[in-house]
Amino acid sequence: MWEDSRYCWVVHCKNYWFHIRKNLFYRHRIPLAETDAVAPRPAIDTRFRARCDECGKEYVYKPSEVMRYEQEPPATFVPHPLFSEDSTGSLPVVAEPATKAASAAAGGKSGT
Numbered sequence: 557m558w559e560d561s562r563y564c565w566v567v568h569c570k571n572y573w574f575h576i577r578k579n580l581f582y583r584h585r586i587p588l589a590e591t592d593a594v595a596p597r598p599a600i601d602t603r604f605r606a607r608c609d610e611c612g613k614e615y616v617y618k619p620s621e622v623m624r625y626e627q628e629p630p631a632t633f634v635p636h637p638l639f640s641e642d643s644t645g646s647l648p649v650v651a652e653p654a655t656k657a658a659s660a661a662a663g664g665k666s667g668t
Contacts (some may be wrong), residue, residue: 562629565588567588567623593626
């Protein structure tokens with residue numbers, strides 16, 4: 557039997573205490589984009605910000621935290637800019653600052 561299932565790329569909201577009030581065992585999923593059952597995870601090489609559609613908090617997520625989930629997208633769903641099909645390479649993502657070790661190494665080389 558064939559079902560016409562819809563899938564979304566999602567991340568779990570990190571505002572656990574806000575969402576625990578509804579259900580102790582529930583993790584709120586933030587939809588990022590629609591996908592299908594077989595598409596590979598998008599090639600994302602940097603951390604990015606996503607705002608929860610329910611609590612309004614914005615958190616930084618690693619590419620490894622993106623997962624596929626079978627769900628109907630919300631009625632007012634707007635894909636995350638990182639996942640939009642018409643993105644041109646100038647993605648509004650958050651580049652995490654370099655580590656202190658990398659900054660120190662770069663600073664040490666320029667000082668000599």
